[in-house]
Amino acid sequence: MLWNASAINGYAIEASDGRLGTVSDLLFEDTSWIIRWLVVDSGNWLPGREVLLPLSALGQPDSAQRRFPVKLTMQQVKDSPHIRTDRPVSRQTESHLYDYYGWDPYWSGRYFPRGGGTATPFPLSGLKPRGHVRTDAQPDEGDPHLRSAAAVTGYHIVATDGEIGHVEDFLVDDAGWTIRYVAVDTRNWWPGKKVLISPHAVRVIDWADRLMHLGIDRRRIKDSPAYDSSVTIERAYEERLHNYYGWPGYWV
Numbered sequence: 001m002l003w004n005a006s007a008i009n010g011y012a013i014e015a016s017d018g019r020l021g022t023v024s025d026l027l028f029e030d031t032s033w034i035i036r037w038l039v040v041d042s043g044n045w046l047p048g049r050e051v052l053l054p055l056s057a058l059g060q061p062d063s064a065q066r067r068f069p070v071k072l073t074m075q076q077v078k079d080s081p082h083i084r085t086d087r088p089v090s091r092q093t094e095s096h097l098y099d100y101y102g103w104d105p106y107w108s109g110r111y112f113p114r115g116g117g118t119a120t121p122f123p124l125s126g127l128k129p130r131g132h133v134r135t136d137a138q139p140d141e142g143d144p145h146l147r148s149a150a151a152v153t154g155y156h157i158v159a160t161d162g163e164i165g166h167v168e169d170f171l172v173d174d175a176g177w178t179i180r181y182v183a184v185d186t187r188n189w190w191p192g193k194k195v196l197i198s199p200h201a202v203r204v205i206d207w208a209d210r211l212m213h214l215g216i217d218r219r220r221i222k223d224s225p226a227y228d229s230s231v232t233i234e235r236a237y238e239e240r241l242h243n244y245y246g247w248p249g250y251w252v
Contacts, residue, residue: 002180002233005149005170012067013040015074026149033179033199035172036106052083055177056103089146155210157184159218164189180250194227200247
């Protein structure tokens with residue numbers, strides 16, 4: 001199932017013995033486009049503190065109740081290492097969290113945690129955007145590839161021949177917690193039209209200037225199938241979109 005990342009914000013996080021707080025952000029890795037952490041605002045329970053939860057901890061999301069069950073207790077989360085979400089999350093901080101919860105880190109390459117917490121292999125080929133100079137983080141530095149979905153929302157989209165719109169949202173597949181599409185609002189060029197862009201088309205993300213560069217031109221984007229955010233995406237639409245651009249289907 002595809003979820004709008006913005007719609008996940010505000011979901012309640014339910015531990016086995018009580019409510020932990022609500023989702024305030026998603027952190028994704030820009031080399032694989034996989035969601036790595038949920039940022040949870042603990043509200044009045046732990047005033048002034050946000051916590052990071054690994055995807056390994058999540059149970060099946062309940063869209064009707066707008067909640068995520070997690071396989072943790074409130075005490076476990078309370079005793080977890082403190083983090084500063086107003087700063088880039090360091091690999092050292094991530095390591096401390098994984099050590100604390102007793103899971104292998106995602107960079108070990110041994111498994112990818114799915115929504116139900118099952119460890120299964122996951123191929124990353126074909127999803128790596130070009131243009132990054134560094135390949136990894138030093139232990140005490142912010143991970144250069146771990147990004148906030150909330151922060152990237154609003155970045156300007158630049159086609160090969162100029163700007164075309166801005167990032168409105170991300171569509172996330174809960175089968176592997178991978179970003180499948182970037183939702184782009186092109187209203188400054190074609191009023192009312194929104195389109196979906198696969199990470200396959202992203203060449204460079206310029207974090208300093210808040211730009212996302214694509215490897216396709218504006219006419220190609222303009223003529224692509226329109227996206228209606230109020231309608232559930234069907235596989236037929238995805239196939240038409242992927243066939244138009246020549247992208248491989250992630251579902252194959």
